[in-house]
Amino acid sequence: xxxxxxxxxxxxxxxxxxxxxxxxxxxxxxxxxxxxxxxxxxxxxxxxxxxxxxxxxxxxxxxxxxxxxxxxxxxxxxxxxxxxxxxxxxxxxxxxxxxxxxxxxxxxxxxxxxxxxxxxxxxxxxxxxxxxxxxxxxxxxxxxxxxxxxxxxxxxxxxxxxxxxxxxxxxxxxxxxxxxxxxxxxxxxxxxxxxxxxxxxxxxxxxxxxxxxxxxxxxxxxxxxxxxxxxxxxxxxxxxxxxxxxxxxxxxxxxxxxxxxxxxxxxxxxxxxxxxxxxxxxxxxxxxxxxxxxxxxxxxxxxxxxxxxxxxxxxxxxxxxxxxxxxxxxxxxxxxxxxxxxxxxxxxxxxxxxxxxxxxxxxxxxxxxxxxxxxxxxxxxxxxxxxxxxxxxxxxxxxxxxxxxxxxxx
Numbered sequence: 001x002x003x004x005x006x007x008x009x010x011x012x013x014x015x016x017x018x019x020x021x022x023x024x025x026x027x028x029x030x031x032x033x034x035x036x037x038x039x040x041x042x043x044x045x046x047x048x049x050x051x052x053x054x055x056x057x058x059x060x061x062x063x064x065x066x067x068x069x070x071x072x073x074x075x076x077x078x079x080x081x082x083x084x085x086x087x088x089x090x091x092x093x094x095x096x097x098x099x100x101x102x103x104x105x106x107x108x109x110x111x112x113x114x115x116x117x118x119x120x121x122x123x124x125x126x127x128x129x130x131x132x133x134x135x136x137x138x139x140x141x142x143x144x145x146x147x148x149x150x151x152x153x154x155x156x157x158x159x160x161x162x163x164x165x166x167x168x169x170x171x172x173x174x175x176x177x178x179x180x181x182x183x184x185x186x187x188x189x190x191x192x193x194x195x196x197x198x199x200x201x202x203x204x205x206x207x208x209x210x211x212x213x214x215x216x217x218x219x220x221x222x223x224x225x226x227x228x229x230x231x232x233x234x235x236x237x238x239x240x241x242x243x244x245x246x247x248x249x250x251x252x253x254x255x256x257x258x259x260x261x262x263x264x265x266x267x268x269x270x271x272x273x274x275x276x277x278x279x280x281x282x283x284x285x286x287x288x289x290x291x292x293x294x295x296x297x298x299x300x301x302x303x304x305x306x307x308x309x310x311x312x313x314x315x316x317x318x319x320x321x322x323x324x325x326x327x328x329x330x331x332x333x334x335x336x337x338x339x340x341x342x343x344x345x346x347x348x349x350x351x352x353x354x355x356x357x358x359x360x361x362x363x364x365x366x367x368x369x370x371x372x373x374x375x376x377x378x379x380x381x382x383x384x385x386x387x388x389x390x391x392x393x394x395x396x397x398x399x400x401x402x403x404x405x406x407x408x409x410x
Contacts, residue, residue, distance in 0.1 A: 002014040004017040006118065006119075006121075006122035006125060006126070007121050007122055007124075007125035008119050008121040008122045008125075010118075010119060010122055012117055012118070016060070016117060017126070020114060020117075021126060021129070021130050022053070023053055023057075023110055024126070024130040024131075025130050025133070026049070026050065026053060027107075027389055027390060027394060028131070028134045028169060028170055028171075028179065028391060029169065029170040029172070029175055030134060030169040031046055031049050031050065031389075032046065032171040033148050033149075033167070033168075033169050033170065033171055034148065034169070050103070053106075053110075054102070054103070054106040057109055057110045057113060058106070058109070061109055061112065061113045064113065064116060073400075073401065073405060074112060074401065077112070077397065077400075077401070080338070080341050080342075081105045081108055081109075083337065083341075084101050084104060084105060084297050084338070085101045085105060087101065087293065087297045087299065087333075088101060088296060088297075088299075089296075090290075090293060090295075090296055091296025091299035092295065092299060092306070092308055093296070093298075093299050093302050093304065093306075093307060093308075094296070096298055096299070096302050097296040097297050097298055097299045100297060100298035100388050101297045101298070103388035103389060104297065104386060104388040107388060107389060107390075107394050107397075108394075108397050110394060111394050111397040111398040111401060112397075112401060114398055115398055115402045118402070119402065120364045120365070120368060120399075120402050120403070121362075121363075123398065124186065124190060124364050124367055124368070128183060128186040128187060128190055128191075128199075131180075131182065131186065131203075132187070132199045132202070132203070134169050134170070134179075135168060135180055135183060135202055135203055136202060137168070137169055138166070138167070138168015138170065138176070138206070139166065139168055139202070139205070139206060139209075141168065141169070142166045142168060142209075148169075149167065149169070150164055150165065150167065151165040151166065151167040151173040151210075151211070152165075153165055153173075153211070163209065165209070165210065165211040166206075166209040166210060168206065168210075170210075173210045173211055173212050174210075174212045174214050174215070174382060175390075176206060176210040176212060176215070177206075177207050177210035177211070177213075177214055177215020177216070177218070178212065178214050178215050178374075178378060178382065178384075179391060180203045180204075180210065180215060181203070181207050181215050181218035181219045181374070182218070182222075182371055182374065183199070183206075184203035184207065184219060184222065185222040185226060185367070185370050185371075186367055187200040187203060188226070189226070189363050189366055189367045189370070190363055190364070190367060204219070207219055214378055214381065214382055217378070218378055221373070221374055221377060221378075222370055222374060225369070225373055226366070226370060229354065229357060229366060229369055229370070230366070232358065233357070233358050233361060238358075276324045276325070276381060279312070279323045279324050279325075280323060280324070280325055280328055282312050282323065283325065283328035283329065283331065284328070286308070286332040287328075287331045290335060291335055291336055292335045292336055292337060293334070293335040293337055293338075294331070294333045294335035294337075294338060295308060295332060295333055296333065297333050297386070298388070299333060300332060301322055322383040322387075323383065324381065324382065324383055325380060325382070325383060326379035326380075326382060326384045326385030326386075326387070326392075327339070327343070327379055327380060327385065329383050329385065329386070329387075330342050330343075330385050330386050333386075334386070342385060342396075345397070345400050346372070346375070346376055346385075346400075347376075348404075349372055349396065349399045349400040349404075350369070350373060350376055352403050352404070353365055353368040353369040354369045354373075356369075356403070357369050368399055368403070371395065371399075372395075372396070375392045375395065375396065379392075
């Protein structure tokens with residue numbers, strides 16, 4: 001059987017390697033950009049391709065040596081999957097909840113499968129290659145004038161370079177900006193020589209042309225994280241600078257709270273963050289109506305006039321697709337039970353990856369720490385938690401599984 005050699009020296013079957021690459025490419029939003037148009041034919045192709053990826057995931061998982069075993073660090077995740085699938089029974093849109101629950105559970109099983117095949121460095125090596133390819137192809141398509149690579153903003157905003165917004169093959173300009181920022185730091189941390197400069201520069205350009213303020217914030221955050229995490233590797237430095245760093249962080253939050261209108265103005269945003277604050281208020285209202293188990297996965301927003309979100313989407317011009325916050329989306333849909341589990345998964349992975357980096361100094365631990373903190377921060381204003389067929393949902397679960405496996409914990 002033909003084998004592919006990974007960054008950490010391990011080998012996997014060529015078929016496994018390409019399957020993982022294609023799945024990540026699809027989760028970048030490439031399938032949505034290329035096929036999920038308003039035409040029924042394009043939507044059918046999109047659904048069929050994802051169904052094929054789910055089926056392959058199931059077959060590969062069931063065909064693996066550990067298919068009949070649930071590892072210690074996986075048990076809670078299997079219970080969580082059952083809870084998500086069961087949520088259709090209390091959802092007001094049970095059909096939609098069941099379909100989308102199967103999607104997100106399939107994504108979680110993809111993460112489980114990858115965690116059993118790849119170490120952290122090996123997976124990050126594959127991940128950064130796919131991100132770089134997605135960015136490169138998207139920018140080439142934009143330069144060639146293909147409509148699929150552009151984002152048409154109803155508010156007529158432009159990017160930092162003053163040209164039309166470019167999302168490339170990502171599903172939205174916000175995702176283009178955020179995942180290009182991830183690629184920027186993965187290239188800086190993991191690559192060397194001319195490759196590092198070329199792909200990091202390409203990723204930075206992709207952030208700029210996306211016009212995403214989330215992407216710009218992620219770039220600044222990534223820069224601060226790489227400096228701070230490296231500096232704090234030294235135990236004496238942590239003892240000396242931890243309190244001043246916390247004080248500086250609190251002061252920054254305070255200054256941001258006082259001058260947030262001016263800061264948002266510099267980023268081209270209004271005080272409501274283009275209506276996000278109103279949606280956050282609605283999310284809390286929905287949660288208070290069903291605090292323990294929520295409204296069911298994907299059980300609030302939908303195209304049906306009977307969808308619970310109809311009380312929010314009373315404007316025919318714009319229909320909000322979600323609450324624009326990963327934390328609030330999980331809280332409203334899965335209640336305190338789902339929220340506590342998912343956020344604890346994220347926080348435990350984040351703290352453990354930082355600790356691992358400070359102990360080991362390995363590049364892959366630094367990269368995982370930067371990505372997890374970026375996801376945790378951006379999740380406040382971006383719906384990237386438990387979002388089906390989306391990269392961050394997969395990364396959080398995958399990093400947790402790899403970091404807490406016996407191989408990862410060593």
